[in-house]
Amino acid sequence: MPIRKxxxxxxxxxxxxxxxxxxxxxxxxxxxxxxxxxxxxQEVVETAIERLCGQPQPRIxxxxxxxxxxxxxxxxxxxxxxxxxxxxxxxxxxxFHLRPHPVVVRDVARVTDDFDARRSxxxxxxxxxxxxxxxxxxxxxxxxxxxxxxxxxPAMQTAAALLQGHHDFESFRSAHCxxxxxxxxxxxxxxxxxxxxEVHIHASARSFLHNQVRILTGTLVDVGKGRWTxxxxxxxxxxxxxxxxxxxxxxxxxxxxxxxxxxDA
Amino acid sequence: MPIRKxxxxxxxxxxxxxxxxxxxxxxxxxxxxxxxxxxxxQEVVETAIERLCGQPQPRIxxxxxxxxxxxxxxxxxxxxxxxxxxxxxxxxxxxFHLRPHPVVVRDVARVTDDFDARRSxxxxxxxxxxxxxxxxxxxxxxxxxxxxxxxxxPAMQTAAALLQGHHDFESFRSAHCxxxxxxxxxxxxxxxxxxxxEVHIHASARSFLHNQVRILTGTLVDVGKGRWTxxxxxxxxxxxxxxxxxxxxxxxxxxxxxxxxxxDA
Numbered sequence: 001m002p003i004r005k006x007x008x009x010x011x012x013x014x015x016x017x018x019x020x021x022x023x024x025x026x027x028x029x030x031x032x033x034x035x036x037x038x039x040x041x042q043e044v045v046e047t048a049i050e051r052l053c054g055q056p057q058p059r060i061x062x063x064x065x066x067x068x069x070x071x072x073x074x075x076x077x078x079x080x081x082x083x084x085x086x087x088x089x090x091x092x093x094x095x096f097h098l099r100p101h102p103v104v105v106r107d108v109a110r111v112t113d114d115f116d117a118r119r120s121x122x123x124x125x126x127x128x129x130x131x132x133x134x135x136x137x138x139x140x141x142x143x144x145x146x147x148x149x150x151x152x153x154p155a156m157q158t159a160a161a162l163l164q165g166h167h168d169f170e171s172f173r174s175a176h177c178x179x180x181x182x183x184x185x186x187x188x189x190x191x192x193x194x195x196x197x198e199v200h201i202h203a204s205a206r207s208f209l210h211n212q213v214r215i216l217t218g219t220l221v222d223v224g225k226g227r228w229t230x231x232x233x234x235x236x237x238x239x240x241x242x243x244x245x246x247x248x249x250x251x252x253x254x255x256x257x258x259x260x261x262x263x264d265a
Numbered sequence: 266m267p268i269r270k271x272x273x274x275x276x277x278x279x280x281x282x283x284x285x286x287x288x289x290x291x292x293x294x295x296x297x298x299x300x301x302x303x304x305x306x307q308e309v310v311e312t313a314i315e316r317l318c319g320q321p322q323p324r325i326x327x328x329x330x331x332x333x334x335x336x337x338x339x340x341x342x343x344x345x346x347x348x349x350x351x352x353x354x355x356x357x358x359x360x361f362h363l364r365p366h367p368v369v370v371r372d373v374a375r376v377t378d379d380f381d382a383r384r385s386x387x388x389x390x391x392x393x394x395x396x397x398x399x400x401x402x403x404x405x406x407x408x409x410x411x412x413x414x415x416x417x418x419p420a421m422q423t424a425a426a427l428l429q430g431h432h433d434f435e436s437f438r439s440a441h442c443x444x445x446x447x448x449x450x451x452x453x454x455x456x457x458x459x460x461x462x463e464v465h466i467h468a469s470a471r472s473f474l475h476n477q478v479r480i481l482t483g484t485l486v487d488v489g490k491g492r493w494t495x496x497x498x499x500x501x502x503x504x505x506x507x508x509x510x511x512x513x514x515x516x517x518x519x520x521x522x523x524x525x526x527x528x529d530a
Contacts, residue, residue, distance in 0.1 A: 023403040023404060024403050071404060102403045102404070102406060103403055134356065135360055135371045137369065139336060
C-alpha cells in the first residue's frame with residue numbers, strides 16, 4: 001500500500017491541471033465541502049474523477065465553499081486529472097460520470113500547475129434571487145426567496161450603496177465564520193428589478209465572510225419592507241455585532257455566479 | 266342525496282364566477298385534465314376549492330389542456346366559487362389549500378357568468394425553452410430541452426416564418442388529436458436567442474392541435490441542426506401526414522404562457 005500511494009503521489013504530480021466550471025443545484029447537498037454526514041458537491045465531483053481515471057482520492061479545490069442549498073451557475077474549481085484526452089472529451093466524460101446528480105461541468109480548460117481556484121481568485125460574484133409578489137413561486141420553489149411584502153427598491157439601493165466598499169463586516173458574518181479578519185472590500189452590492197417580479201442582488205468581492213451575502217440580503221430586505229432605514233444599516237455596520245444586522249436570507253435564493261483570475265485578462 | 270344534489274346545483278348557479286391565473290410545474294402531473302390513473306393539475310385545483318368551500322365536485326375549465334410534463338406560467342381557468350371574500354383573500358386561501366403541490370394561483374378576478382376560460386379565449390400563447398450547449402443543464406433539468414448540436418438560428422427563423430399563418434397542420438398533430446379540423450392560423454411562430462445559451466420558440470394562435478407546438482419545435486430543431494432545409498418544412502406541411510414532420514419535442518421545455526380574452530381589451 002505505501003508503495004502504491006507513493007506511485008500515485010508521483011503520478012498526480014505529473015498530471016495535467018484543469019480548471020473546471022461547474023453548474024449545480026445545491027438543493028439536495030450538504031454544501032460544497034466534503035462532510036461525513038451527507039453528500040457534498042465536492043464528493044460527487046471527486047467520485048466522477050475517480051471513476052474516470054481510477055485515480056484514488058482525487059482532490060479538487062474550489063473558489064467558494066457554498067453552504068447547503070446554495071446553487072452555482074459558474075463555480076470554478078481545479079483538479080489534477082491523469083487522462084490524456086481533449087478538453088471537450090474530458091468534459092463529456094466527467095458529465096457522464098456525474099450522472100444522475102444535478103452537477104454539470106460547463107467548461108474545462110487546461111491550466112498551468114500554479115493555477116489555484118481558491119488562492120489565485122481575484123474576485124467572486126454572487127447573485128441572490130428574490131421573488132417579490134403575493135403568490136408563492138410554483139416553478140422556482142427552492143431556487144428563489146419568496147418575499148410577499150412589496151419591497152421599496154430605491155431604499156434598498158440607497159442602503160446597498162452605503163454597504164459597498166471597504167468595511168468591517170463583523171455584523172454581517174455567521175457565528176461559525178472562521179476568518180481571522182472581518183474587514184472586507186465589497187466591490188459591488190447592487191439591487192435591480194428583474195423580469196417576472198424578481199429582485200436581484202449582485203455581490204462581488206475578492207472574498208466573503210461566512211453567510212455574508214445572505215446576511216446582507218436579509219438586511220436589505222428589511223430595508224425594502226420599511227422596517228429599517230438605510231441609516232439603520234450604517235448603525236448595524238458600526239455595531240460590529242451579528243445581532244445588530246438583519247436575518248440570514250434562505251440558502252435557496254443564492255447562486256455562485258462566477259470567479260475571476262489573473263489568467264482571464 | 267338527490268335533495269342535497271339539487272340544493273348544491275342551485276347554490277352553484279348562484280355562485281360568483283372567478284377567473285384564475287395559474288402557475289404550475291407540470292413535471293409530476295399526468296397533465297391538466299382529470300385522469301383516473303394519476304394526479305392532474307385540474308384535480309389538485311378542484312380539491313383545493315372543495316377544501317375551501319365544502320362544495321362537492323367543483324368544476325374548473327381552462328384555456329388549455331396541457332400534457333403531462335408541460336408547465337404553465339399563466340394558465341387561465343374559471344370556476345364558480347361559493348365563498349364571500351375579497352379576490353386577494355380568495356387567492357391566499359386557494360394557495361394555502363394547494364400546498365404542497367407545485368401549483369399556485371397567481372391572480373384571481375371576479376368575472377361575469379358568461380366568461381368561459383376555454384370558449385371565450387381569443388388567443389393562446391406558448392413558449393418553448395431549448396438549452397443549446399454541449400453540457401446538459403443542472404439547474405433546469407426537466408424545464409428545458411437540452412440540444413447539444415449547435416443550432417442554425419437564421420435557418421430556424423426562415424422555416425418558422427414559412428409555418429406562420431393559416432395552414433392545414435395535419436402533419437403537425439399527434440395521432441391522438443381529436444380536433445375535427447386540422448386547419449389553424451398560427452398568429453406567431455418566432456425563434457429568438459435568449460440569455461444563458463437558450464433558444465426560445467414563441468407560438469400564438471386562437472387554438473392549437475394536439476402536440477402542435479411540440480411537433481413544430483421538433484421540426485424547427487431539425488432545421489437548426491441542418492438535417493432539414495426550410496423548404497423541407499414546406500414539403501412536410503404539404504404532405505398532410507404526421508410522418509412527414511419532425512419529432513415531438515419533449516414536454517418539459519413547453520410552457521403555457523398566457524391567454525387573451527375580449528374582456529382584456
